[in-house]
Amino acid sequence: GNSVTQMEGPVTLSEEAFLTINCTYTATGYPSLFWYVQYPGEGLQLLLKATKADDKGSNKGFEATYRKETTSFHLEKGSVQVSDSAVYFCALSERVGSQGNLIFGKGTKLSVKP
Amino acid sequence: DAGVIQSPRHEVTEMGQEVTLRCKPISGHDYLFWYRQTMMRGLELLIYFNNNVPIDDSGMPEDRFSAKMPNASFSTLKIQPSEPRDSAVYFCASRRQGTYGYTFGSGTRLTVV
Numbered sequence: 769g770n771s772v773t774q775m776e777g778p779v780t781l782s783e784e785a786f787l788t789i790n791c792t793y794t795a796t797g798y799p800s801l802f803w804y805v806q807y808p809g810e811g812l813q814l815l816l817k818a819t820k821a822d823d824k825g826s827n828k829g830f831e832a833t834y835r836k837e838t839t840s841f842h843l844e845k846g847s848v849q850v851s852d853s854a855v856y857f858c859a860l861s862e863r864v865g866s867q868g869n870l871i872f873g874k875g876t877k878l879s880v881k882p
Numbered sequence: 883d884a885g886v887i888q889s890p891r892h893e894v895t896e897m898g899q900e901v902t903l904r905c906k907p908i909s910g911h912d913y914l915f916w917y918r919q920t921m922m923r924g925l926e927l928l929i930y931f932n933n934n935v936p937i938d939d940s941g942m943p944e945d946r947f948s949a950k951m952p953n954a955s956f957s958t959l960k961i962q963p964s965e966p967r968d969s970a971v972y973f974c975a976s977r978r979q980g981t982y983g984y985t986f987g988s989g990t991r992l993t994v995v
Contacts, residue, residue, distance in 0.1 A: 810988055811975070811987050814982075814984065861982060869915075870984060874925075875925065
């Protein structure tokens with residue numbers, strides 16, 4: 769079945785450090801890939817997405833590239849801020865439409881220290 | 883739009899009591915999802931609806947859990963009787979068919995003592 773595996777946290781970084789959170793997926797078709805972010809006490813919010821191979825999603829300084837050859841969608845940011853402290857979820861959706869439901873990874877908690 | 887609205891934000895109840903969680907999806911969204919989040923198990927999909935009809939409830943843990951969507955603007959998740967292991971944050975999310983974007987509510991933190 770379809771699944772998402774992301775690196776276990778927590779990840780603790782100093783402000784302005786480089787961030788990578790690894791995500792790999794298993795899917796039978798050609799999924800769309802997503803990163804969601806959950807700030808403390810809130811629901812999940814869409815951070816970025818990529819719908820086909822080699823697409824790069826970006827938002828708020830975060831980037832992720834859809835790599836079909838390695839079935840990966842790693843999240844990166846060049847310089848993290850304290851305000852980036854949150855839980856990050858990688859997710860996939862097989863297709864839009866009636867079956868475009870998301871499968872989430874377990875989440876990676878990021879803590880950024882000043 | 884006010885987003886997906888869940889109530890209550892926090893609920894503390896005694897074991898054996900009935901608990902009802904409520905969700906108002908975004909107007910025009912025709913899919914509604916109920917998730918449970920715990921430290922141990924992460925984010926679990928419990929059930930989802932399309933046009934008010936339950937499509938997949940395979941994630942509902944036990945018969946103690948039930949969900950309804952009587953109309954397009956309201957859904958409930960009921961636990962009867964509640965148990966301490968039901969303690970978790972329960973999220974409701976909605977989306978419009980043909981789009982990728984899920985909108986999540988802020989969740990209900992349930993504590994069963």
